[in-house]
Amino acid sequence: MDVYVKIRKQGKNVLLSICDENLLGRTLTEGKIVFKITNEFYYGKKISVEQAISMIENSTIVNLVGNICVEKAIKKGFVHPAAILKIEGISHAQIVKV
Numbered sequence: 001m002d003v004y005v006k007i008r009k010q011g012k013n014v015l016l017s018i019c020d021e022n023l024l025g026r027t028l029t030e031g032k033i034v035f036k037i038t039n040e041f042y043y044g045k046k047i048s049v050e051q052a053i054s055m056i057e058n059s060t061i062v063n064l065v066g067n068i069c070v071e072k073a074i075k076k077g078f079v080h081p082a083a084i085l086k087i088e089g090i091s092h093a094q095i096v097k098v
Helices: 049-058 069-074
Strands: 002-010 013-020 027-030 033-036 045-048 061-065 085-086 090-096
Touching: 002 049, 013 049, 013 069, 013 085, 045 049, 049 069, 061 069, 069 090
Parallel strands: 013 061
Antiparallel strands: 002 013, 002 045, 027 033, 061 090, 085 090
């Protein structure tokens, strides 16, 4: 499976955004939560999920949306399963390295 990744550098931080390819442009709504998977934030290079997850190592802030990429991040030990937010059954996780 492929995902979209976008990298931005903000000062000393490297912000990595990853989303499953089938979610780009969607808006997820559950209760009062409205989560927009926008092109501005997530659209970048289209690569394999394995390549994207390997990029977490060199990032300080990571946003992941999608069951595929979040599950892979869990399996690689980057995300704890209890830290996942589900919106319309779609997984979302954030990583902040301090």
